[in-house]
Amino acid sequence: MTHEEYVDYIRTRYSDLFDPSYSDEDWRYLITIGPGWWPLLSDFCEKLEGALKHHGEVGRWYIRQCKEKMGELRIYVRRAPYERSDVDGFSEWVADIAPLEPSAAKEMISIIQEQIVGQANLTCEECGEPGGLRVLDGWYRTCCDQHFEQWKELRTSK
Template identity: 55%
Template sequence: MTHDEFVASIRERYVDLFDPDNTEGDWAYLITVGPGWWPLVEEYCAESQTLLREHGETGKWFIRQIKEKFGELRIYIRPVAEPLNVDWYSETLRDIDPPQPTPVAELLSDLRGQITEQANRTCEECGDPGGLHVVDGWYRTCCDKHFQEWQERKGLK
């Protein structure tokens, strides 16, 4: 399966998890991880969709981006922005405390932590057991085979 095919399958099966206003340009950068982590992305989407349905929160949260950063799987999910009521806002601004985490936000955060922890032990390229490797300030989570190939491409071996 190609990356484009994987993204298309995620878009189709988990339509409620993504902003319907995303453009094709948005989708080009929305999911940018290697195939070894695709099963983890699939698991995250399936479990978050179930969680949101169980709590009546479908369509209230959108995945904004799934990427690798510093060798770690990053999943950004945010609640859908509420339209701003300017009259209410100006009258009550001084009385607002920062919002408290909701049970759904905490469950989504816990799920993201579990999936990220699995990714920390999984080669992003092939899905085999792996770990974090650093070369010249570049980070990558991969197995020994893909670490060696990475070093060779960088001319370090």
């Protein structure tokens, strides 16, 4: 499966977990992780969907981005913005960044994120085999021994 095919699958299967206003261009940058972590993101989406249904919060929380940063899986989930109540959109902007009161749904989202990120810390982003955080010339990746060796060869051949 290609990255584009995987993103299309997630976009279709878990459409309620993403802001419906996202454009095709937004989707190009929304999920930027390697194939070894795709099963973890799918698992996250499945668990998130179940938790939101359980708490009656479907459509009230959206995955904003899924990426690798400093060798770790980062999944950003935020409350959906409020409806615009004025012409310039100021109220929408405020609602998106305003702190939220603790809720059962938010607590469950945090627990699910923690579990999935913990698994990703032990999983090669390239192939999904057991791996760990590696550092090379100040760059971080979570990868298996084989992909670490390939990465070293690639970095030294430049």
